Each structure stands twice: as structure tokens, then as C-alpha cells.
Amino acid sequence: MRPEELLSTSPSPERLAEQAREVPEPPADKLEAMRELLAASQRAQAETEWPPLLQIPRTKKDSRYAEPPTSHRTGVVGPALVTAKRAFRLVFQPFINEMLRKQVEFNEAILDSLALIYEQQREETRAQSAWRREVMARLNALEKPTEPPAPTPAPGRKRRGA
Numbered sequence: 743m744r745p746e747e748l749l750s751t752s753p754s755p756e757r758l759a760e761q762a763r764e765v766p767e768p769p770a771d772k773l774e775a776m777r778e779l780l781a782a783s784q785r786a787q788a789e790t791e792w793p794p795l796l797q798i799p800r801t802k803k804d805s806r807y808a809e810p811p812t813s814h815r816t817g818v819v820g821p822a823l824v825t826a827k828r829a830f831r832l833v834f835q836p837f838i839n840e841m842l843r844k845q846v847e848f849n850e851a852i853l854d855s856l857a858l859i860y861e862q863q864r865e866e867t868r869a870q871s872a873w874r875r876e877v878m879a880r881l882n883a884l885e886k887p888t889e890p891p892a893p894t895p896a897p898g899r900k901r902r903g904a
Contacts, residue, residue, distance in 0.1 A: 775876075782872050793860045796853060803849040806842045 753761075768776075792800050811827035813820040831838075 779872065779876060793857060796856055796860065800853055803853055804846050805849065806839045806846060 767773075808831070811824050811831065813823040813827075815823060
């Protein structure tokens with residue numbers, strides 16, 4: 743399909759504007775309910791901390807820095823091993839940082855994506871809840887008992903006593 747095929751001249755824009763003016767104004771209560779719903783759906787996102795389920799992974803995203811070296815060995819061997827680990831880390835830290843740089847960037851990107859998905863899911867849940875409340879209100883309005891119409895006498899019949 744080409745763009746020129748999408749353009750139409752029938753009905754004319756003037757005719758559409760005229761028909762739009764003929765549309766009746768909605769009742770004030772319906773208009774106010776729609777404004778409230780729109781305001782609720784456009785509410786600014788609250789700045790929150792990281793989602794609780796992402797707090798622990800967030801602290802571990804930078805794999806370049808390890809826990810302080812320890813050793814379970816006793817005597818002279820344990821402290822010597824810890825000193826050797828510290829020396830190794832001190833000497834090779836620039837290489838470790840460079841080797842793990844892309845991993846850290848990936849971890850950060852994944853955490854950001856997960857946080858975004860979490861926020862979108864929260865907003866979707868909030869919007870669905872508002873929609874569900876609106877539908878329930880409409881359903882309750884439809885289910886309200888209405889007064890039955892007053893019986894009208896059939897034409898041509900006489901009433902008793904008249």
C-alpha cells in the first residue's frame with residue numbers, strides 16, 4: 743500500500759468537523775469520571791529505590807571487586823596465604839578490571855532492564871486495577887434494580903366501576 747492510497751477526500755474534512763459538532767456533550771458526571779481516570783493513568787512515576795527483589799543482585803553487579811581474602815588454615819600458612827592473595831590482587835587488579843569490564847557493563851544493563859520491567863509491571867498492575875474498579879462500578883450501575891414500568895391499560899377495555 744502506498745501513502746497516496748491512504749489519503750482520502752471522502753468525506754470532506756468540513757463534513758467531518760460538522761458531524762463532530764453535532765455530537766452531544768457527555769453528562770457532567772461521566773466527563774468528571776473520565777478526567778479522574780485520565781489523571782490517575784497519567785500520574786507521574788514516584789521515584790523509588792531499587793525494587794526489593796533486585797537489591798541483592800545490585801550489590802553484586804560489579805564482579806571486579808572480591809571479598810577480602812581469608813583463609814581457613816591456621817598457623818603460619820593461613821596468614822601467609824592471605825598475604826599472597828592480597829599481593830596477587832594488588833598486582834593483577836588492573837588486568838582483572840579490564841577482563842571483567844564487559845561483564846560489569848552487561849550486569850548493569852541487565853539490572854537496569856529488570857528494574858524497568860519491574861516498574862512497567864507495577865504501572866500495568868495499577869492501570870489494570872483502576873480499569874477493574876471502573877468496570878465493577880459500571881457493572882454495579884447496570885445491576886441496580888430499576889422500577890418496572892407502570893402498567894398501562896390496554897386500549898378499548900373498560901375499567902371496572904367506571
